[in-house]
Amino acid sequence: MxxxxxxxxxxxxxxxxxxxxxxxxxxxxxxxxxxxxxxxxxxxxxxxxxxxxxxxxxxxxxxxxxxxxxxxxxxxxxxxxxxxxxxxxxxxxxxxxxxxxxxxxxxxxxxxxxxxxxxxxxxxxxxxxxxSPLDRVERLAHDVELLARQALEREHEQIIYKLSQISTSRDEETGNHMHRVAHISRLIAQELGHDAQFCDMIYLAAPMHDIGKVGIPDKVLLKPGKLTPEEWEVMKTHTTIGYDVLKDSSSSLLRMGADIAHSHHEKYNGQGYPLGLTGEKIPVVGRIVAVADELDALLSVRPYKQAWNFKDALEHLRHERGRHFDPDCIDVMLRHIDTILDIQKKFADEPAVPVSDMHPLRRGAA
Ligand SMILES: [Fe+2]
Ligand SMILES: [Fe+2]
Structure with a gap:
């Protein structure tokens, strides 16, 4: 047995x-x-x-x-x-x-x-x-279907990670950032009560959030210091570029990726971009990935900033509950800190950047 x-x-x-x-x-x-x-x-x-x-x-x-x-x-x-x-x-x-x-x-x-x-x-x-023997056959069929689905997911996962890496390999984000954002997004979706299919899809689609950075010129994307207002406007277009690339796909997974790319910088209070949507008008996938992306960006070392400590990062997200972020997403995240810490540990980055080279003015996710 x-x-x-x-x-x-x-x-x-x-x-x-x-x-x-x-x-x-x-x-x-x-x-x-x-x-x-x-x-x-x-x-x-x-x-x-x-x-x-x-x-x-x-x-x-x-x-x-x-x-x-x-x-x-x-x-x-x-x-x-x-x-x-x-x-x-x-x-x-x-x-x-x-x-x-x-x-x-x-x-x-x-x-x-x-x-x-x-x-x-x-x-x-x-x-x-x-x-019963009939149940056993049914279970076997279910297991085979599950294995086939997992194999297909692994294939999808690899393709998406590779594509997402092409777009972000030019800037500071690492492959492990993609893994962490994917895992944290799935955790939040599960805890919000979404079904297994939705949770699997957001896990696969979340790494596409910054795919539009492929269209941002190097002089803006790789600028080490603070961006000018004009440069910042250019940077913000990574949301619409990503959306335009993915939105007409026949794949529901890529269409979810389009929604995530488009809405991951919207803010719950309407002060985000590109559309300034408020509350539940922001697609739920965007609200979820926004929390996962920001938390991970704060905790990560980037060429222009040190990693925040976990307590400060949580305090920041708690402060932004209902402002930048969907309160429900923040609440479930705060209830599962241990799991998030496990994800951070499992997909930790190699320490690479000397602290003295960091720029103090930029922080968080772009
Ligand atoms: Fe990101
Ligand atoms: Fe972004």
Missing amino acids: NPTVLLLDDSKENLEILQRMLKGLPGMETIATLCFSAGEQALAWCRANEPDICVVDYNMPGMDGIEFLMEVRKLPRFKGIPMIMVTGSSESDIRQRALANGANDFLTRPVDPEEFRARLGNLLTLRMSLI
Whole structure:
């Protein structure tokens, strides 16, 4: 049997412990584990996928374990999937509420490895025996489709990253900036409750945000100091150039890229460019990428500026909530700082620029 186990716990350490305990469970040749640190994230995954069992922590910031159970049990395919809830020993009222809302079993912290393996093994064996041959074929077809989609996405991803890199290789932005903006944009989209297809698309389309820089003359794009007002007007046209290049494509992905290129410098209060749109008149993809791009630009070293520290960058974004940025995007970002830090770490840039060469006047994303 090759079951899939979903682990949901806001503590990275707990997730690692649970993962270790799963190794070599008798009768389960290969266990695939999926770890989530937030209920909203796990729920977004569950809308398009199906594990064989879920192990859910009760105590989490944002959506707690019982709220997750209630939401996930509403999904038709999740009616028969076993759920184990992990609680503290003195939380008997929580256990009762969890039972009433779809938990099948409990584990008490600190989790005993033998007990965990026994309980999980029993529920998994039962679950696997209840999957009919027809279900197995359906699952296999689903897995094959998923693999094919992932392969296609990887191909799309490479093409888009290469194209986006051509446009930004002339200035300061790195390939890793593209990766970070893509990951942070997808995270924000997921946490705003968008479906899996939208989240996958924004992940692929976000790196195109500055593709229009390909049309900006070197003397403006590469100018080391502050831009004159005339030069700044030229710089701003990277939004419309990118939009014009991509907007008539037959691909919905490239059309999303066009919207992102066009709207990633609009501001929620209407003081952005190129159109000065306000609030929800700005395409949601532009509002999401604006936050991801600015956060990453602030945290990055550029030839003209030092990297901001994380606290100052967050403070700046918090201050711009409802001014520059969509308040909902800022709120979900602030709720998932740990995940964002992980993304920053995973796709960190090589330190390359001497601090003394930096220009103090420019900051953030262009
Ligand atoms: Fe950028
Ligand atoms: Fe830009």
